[in-house]
Amino acid sequence: MTTKSNVRVRFAPSPTGALHIGGVRTALFNWLYARHNNGTFILRIEDTDQTRSTDESIKIILDGMKWLGLDWNEGPFRQTERLDIYRAHIDTLLKEGRAYYCYCTPEELDARRKEAMAAGRPPKYDRKCRSLTAPIEGRTPAVRFLSADEGQTIVRDLIRGAVTFENQQLDDLIIQRSDGLPTYNFAVVVDDVTMDITHVIRGDDHLNNTPRQIQLYQALGFEPPKFAHLPMILGSDKTKLSKRHGATAVTEYIDLGYLPEALVNYIARLGWSHGDQEIFSLQELIDAFTLESVGKAPSVFNQEKCVWLNHHYIQQADPGRLAGLVLDLLKKDGVLKQGSEPDLEWFKKLVKILTERSHTLVEMKNAAIPFLVDDIQLDEKAKTKHLTPDVAPLLIELATKLKTVEPFTHTEIEPIFNALVAEKGIKLGKIAQPVRVALTGGTVSPGIYEVIEVMGKEKTIKRIEAAAAGIK
RNA sequence: GGUCCCAUCGUCUAGCGGCCUAGGACGCUGGCCUCUCACGCCGGAGACACGGGUUCGAUUCCCGUUGGGACCA
Numbered sequence: 001m002t003t004k005s006n007v008r009v010r011f012a013p014s015p016t017g018a019l020h021i022g023g024v025r026t027a028l029f030n031w032l033y034a035r036h037n038n039g040t041f042i043l044r045i046e047d048t049d050q051t052r053s054t055d056e057s058i059k060i061i062l063d064g065m066k067w068l069g070l071d072w073n074e075g076p077f078r079q080t081e082r083l084d085i086y087r088a089h090i091d092t093l094l095k096e097g098r099a100y101y102c103y104c105t106p107e108e109l110d111a112r113r114k115e116a117m118a119a120g121r122p123p124k125y126d127r128k129c130r131s132l133t134a135p136i137e138g139r140t141p142a143v144r145f146l147s148a149d150e151g152q153t154i155v156r157d158l159i160r161g162a163v164t165f166e167n168q169q170l171d172d173l174i175i176q177r178s179d180g181l182p183t184y185n186f187a188v189v190v191d192d193v194t195m196d197i198t199h200v201i202r203g204d205d206h207l208n209n210t211p212r213q214i215q216l217y218q219a220l221g222f223e224p225p226k227f228a229h230l231p232m233i234l235g236s237d238k239t240k241l242s243k244r245h246g247a248t249a250v251t252e253y254i255d256l257g258y259l260p261e262a263l264v265n266y267i268a269r270l271g272w273s274h275g276d277q278e279i280f281s282l283q284e285l286i287d288a289f290t291l292e293s294v295g296k297a298p299s300v301f302n303q304e305k306c307v308w309l310n311h312h313y314i315q316q317a318d319p320g321r322l323a324g325l326v327l328d329l330l331k332k333d334g335v336l337k338q339g340s341e342p343d344l345e346w347f348k349k350l351v352k353i354l355t356e357r358s359h360t361l362v363e364m365k366n367a368a369i370p371f372l373v374d375d376i377q378l379d380e381k382a383k384t385k386h387l388t389p390d391v392a393p394l395l396i397e398l399a400t401k402l403k404t405v406e407p408f409t410h411t412e413i414e415p416i417f418n419a420l421v422a423e424k425g426i427k428l429g430k431i432a433q434p435v436r437v438a439l440t441g442g443t444v445s446p447g448i449y450e451v452i453e454v455m456g457k458e459k460t461i462k463r464i465e466a467a468a469a470g471i472k
Numbered sequence: 473g474g475u476c477c478c479a480u481c482g483u484c485u486a487g488c489g490g491c492c493u494a495g496g497a498c499g500c501u502g503g504c505c506u507c508u509c510a511c512g513c514c515g516g517a518g519a520c521a522c523g524g525g526u527u528c529g530a531u532u533c534c535c536g537u538u539g540g541g542a543c544c545a
Contacts, residue, residue, distance in 0.1 A: 124474085207476065234540095296479090298478070298540085356511055428506095445509075
């Protein structure tokens with residue numbers, strides 16, 4: 001119905017491990033920007049670091065993107081399939097005298113760097129090979145970009161405004177390693193140019209690379225794209241989010257029982273806001289998202305709020321969908337054997353009564369277990385507190401009465417309890433809690449009538465009688 | 473060490489010179505509801521890093537200090 005705008009953005013992860021929270025945020029903001037502007041979202045795999053890149057990681061990233069619902073219009077492209085393109089551009093720069101061969105070894109560079117620092121000079125490349133007129137035999141050179149050493153390079157960032165860098169601070173960066181592969185800073189520039197990227201939206205950690213990249217665009221004869229550098233996501237100790245801060249990979253959130261819409265909503269609100277609104281559907285995010293409302297300050301990832309959103313989205317979710325997800329978890333845990341699935345309609349009823357107090361799918365799965373297994377283990381403390389000698393006759397009487405209930409539903413069960421309570425002059429809790437322990441093994445569960453209904457007549461009576469019999 | 477960025481409750485944030493005795497959300501907390509736990513509802517504690525300017529007036533603009541972060545090495 002709408003034609004595509006000329007906005008073209010990309011998410012360009014390195015396949016060196018998991019898809020982590022920071023990557024998701026970058027991907028999400030690019031995706032939202034593309035969708036908001038009817039643009040094109042491109043996925044590019046930056047795998048020139050062949051020692052660390054794996055196909056397994058690529059799969060993890062693609063799966064993660066799909067789980068989150070971040071679909072791409074073009075790609076995935078892989079840099080390793082584009083090596084000839086980089087080489088051609090390197091040759092051009094070399095031919096035009098905008099780049100030169102550098103024969104310095106890492107050891108030499110390191111030594112000179114230390115020397116410079118010891119002498120109080122800035123540790124930048126000394127341009128030793130810049131004046132070389134002939135190759136050094138026996139060495140394979142790297143290629144360095146001949147950067148400007150006067151004036152300034154100004155990054156006009158959509159989030160931070162104009163950021164000025166003194167060109168003399170920038171040294172001649174390596175654009176092709178001695179193994180013939182392009183470096184990150186060079187490959188991104190060539191890729192973004194050849195893929196017609198209009199807006200580079202990426203993490204703050206790349207801001208310092210940007211002036212060099214701008215010079216590369218200029219040397220290559222291209223107009224640089226617009227830049228937007230997103231603030232970092234930090235851990236609770238305000239350092240860059242990493243493994244020691246807990247779950248950082250998308251796969252971990254899947255395993256923890258999160259819904260994708262919860263994670264997306266949470267991450268969208270990290271560094272971005274829209275008035276006082278906290279809950280956003282995907283469409284609302286697309287409609288409201290602009291780079292102007294992205295903040296500049298880094299933000300700390302807060303597990304509690306993410307859980308709160310997950311709880312919210314679990315309440316909103318379709319019971320059939322939840323049932324399927326919880327069923328999968330139960331199978332994964334071996335609680336349910338293959339081919340022994342419960343009746344789906346019944347299971348949906350179970351899911352419905354568990355939803356309200358489940359913050360994650362894992363919690364829901366755990367709460368479902370007593371309803372599925374044949375025998376339950378009673379919690380010792382709960383047993384001591386509620387299954388006392390005086391309640392044994394009550395339980396037996398209740399079980400007897402329940403046997404006559406037909407149909408075995410909430411509305412039919414409730415009067416039985418009310419009658420018993422009135423007859424004995426006790427509080428409802430006096431009987432409800434022991435029954436809860438008898439049926440679920442613990443002191444926490446949905447409303448007791450709902451539990452009984454879903455548990456079913458046979459199991460309910462069996463467990464109440466067993467509990468009564470077990471009281472000494 | 474150099475360069476760059478950033479700075480409102482514990483956390484995410486609203487605020488784009490007067491509407492602010494600073495609003496919302498998570499978390500924490502008091503109460504209500506109640507068969508447990510939750511949910512829900514009502515209430516509470518809780519922040520403009522500091523110092524200078526600019527201005528009739530600064531959370532908001534400028535400078536510095538401090539603090540944090542990132543990158544390069």
